[in-house]
Structures are given as structure tokens and as C-alpha cells.
Amino acid sequence: MNSNFLPKISIKWLNTAYKAGEFADLYDAVVQPLHEELYRRQTFDFLDDLSDGQQLLLTYDYIRMQVGQGGFIQFIENGYIGLLPAAITQLISIEAEEMAQVLDDVLKVFVLNKDMLSKPKTVEEFAQLYDEFKEFELLDARYMEYNEPTLHKILEYIMAHTDDFMTISDEPDTN
Numbered sequence: 001m002n003s004n005f006l007p008k009i010s011i012k013w014l015n016t017a018y019k020a021g022e023f024a025d026l027y028d029a030v031v032q033p034l035h036e037e038l039y040r041r042q043t044f045d046f047l048d049d050l051s052d053g054q055q056l057l058l059t060y061d062y063i064r065m066q067v068g069q070g071g072f073i074q075f076i077e078n079g080y081i082g083l084l085p086a087a088i089t090q091l092i093s094i095e096a097e098e099m100a101q102v103l104d105d106v107l108k109v110f111v112l113n114k115d116m117l118s119k120p121k122t123v124e125e126f127a128q129l130y131d132e133f134k135e136f137e138l139l140d141a142r143y144m145e146y147n148e149p150t151l152h153k154i155l156e157y158i159m160a161h162t163d164d165f166m167t168i169s170d171e172p173d174t175n
Contacts, residue, residue: 003051007033051164056090071140
């Protein structure tokens with residue numbers, strides 16, 4: 001699917017950042033405009049306007065932020081579980097099978113415990129989930145193991161398919 005939202009990024013900056021190994025800056029330059037537009041629109045329907053690669057990038061960034069702060073339990077509690085099925089398919093398409101398997105396992109645990117994980121909870125009940133669902137500790141650890149390689153695969157995909165992520169500019173701006 002083609003994107004209806006292509007931020008403008010300098011090709012010179014993009015290539016320089018990639019060659020210099022400034023992967024965090026490159027990642028941020030591509031994902032930040034997506035977050036800004038999502039925030040402006042205030043609806044995940046925005047994903048429908050994005051290419052598959054952009055959807056993966058934005059979805060994976062939500063996974064990264066949530067799991068990095070509170071694990072998959074926080075990710076689920078904050079209502080993002082619905083992002084996983086498409087992310088799994090998209091990760092497989094860029095050959096990030098290990099992370100796709102982690103997310104698939106998270107989805108399986110969620111489905112098996114949907115009633116308990118989906119109901120509204122007090123802060124205390126939320127905290128108890130970490131004791132009740134030890135399987136998420138293993139999934140969080142596997143996520144951490146595969147996160148960096150997955151980010152590199154996403155960046156390689158971005159660099160190989162720039163037309164799916166941005167409009168290339170000849171301007172010397174940083175992005």
C-alpha cells in the first residue's frame with residue numbers, strides 16, 4: 001500500500017546519517033513526523049493512510065516505548081494489543097522473524113487470558129498482573145534480546161524503500 005503521508009527528508013542528511021551509523025537519529029527523523037501527525041489527528045485511523053513500512057515503524061515504536069517502560073503488561077493495559085497482528089505480519093515481511101515470534105507469543109498469552117487482561121483494573125490490580133503473569137517476564141526478556149537487531153532490520157528496510165517513508169529533498173536540512 002502506498003502512503004498518503006510522506007514527510008520531507010534531506011537525502012544528503014539521510015545518507016550521511018546512515019553511513020555514519022547515526023541510527024538513533026535516523027530512526028527518530030523518520031518516526032517523529034508520524035507521531036506528530038498521529039497526535040494531530042488523535043486517531044489510529046491514521047495508520048490506514050500509511051504504507052506498510054510506515055505502519056510497522058509507528059507500531060513498533062509504540063511497542064518499544066511501552067515495553068521499554070513497563071513491559072508487555074503495560075503495553076496491553078494501555079490498549080495497544082490490537083496493533084500486534086499487523087506488526088507480526090510486517091516483521092515477517094522484513095525478515096525479523098524472531099521479534100515476530102515474540103509478539104505472536106504475547107498475543108497468544110493475551111488471548112488465553114483475555115478476560116483478566118481486558119477488564120478495567122485499579123492501580124493495585126494492575127500491579128498484581130506482574131506477579132500473576134510471570135510468562136511476560138520471559139517475553140519482555142526475549143523482546144529486549146531481539147530489539148536492536150529488529151531496529152536495524154527496520155532501518156535497512158527504510159533505506160531500501162525510502163519512497164515508502166518520505167519525500168526526498170535536496171535541501172541540506174537535518175531532516
